[in-house]
Amino acid sequence: MRRRPAVVLLDRDGVINADSPEHIRSAADWQPLPGSLAAIARLHEADIPVAVCTNQSGLARGLFGHADLAAIHQRMEGAIDEAGGALAGVFVCPHGPDAGCDCRKPRPGLLLRALETLAVPPHQAAFVGDSARDVAAAEAAGVEPILVRTGNGRETAAAWPWPVATFDDLGMAVAALLERPREHDHGD
Secondary structure (H helix, E strand, C coil), X not given: CCCCCCEEEECCECCCECXXXXXXXXXXXXXXXXXXXXXXXXXXXXXXXXXXXXXXXXXXXXXXXXXXXXXXXXXXXXXXXHCCCCCCEEEXXXXXXXXXXXXXXXXXXXXXXXXXXXXXXXXXXXXXXXXXXXHHHHHHHCCEEEEECCCCHHHHHHHCCCCCEEECCHHHHHHHHHHCCCCCCCCC
């Protein structure tokens, strides 16, 4: 049986907040999904650090600026704080799809940077996402992939070619993670 992760990494759009094909361009566009803030609070209460790893190509495309992104993340962190949670970090790939960077998911660089910052080895982490690029990034980084059916997740789950842990939303994924034994539990 898998152990409870030492850290949980989350994709942002479609996992924590509602996604938009037009991009989340301002703090006013950021709307939390039902139960997502409470799920992050549950991880915080269980002493499991949570960090966000998000592609934000809208920066490279000129759809919003760094100040807009900072305002979005300030609103997100404020809402998480109000719900009783906390984030250990927000890691962003600001590049466009053709930039060739190592941090844009499905490449593993963003997740690996988060894990290095948090001093957690990949095998002790889980990454919750809603898209094929999230699952692929987790697998490439050696992190347990978890898929949620919010955002793009329903379509991703239907099309994914091999089994991956899949839950209706972040709340259900967190509940399943918290049911796992801790690393030091021996079950005796």
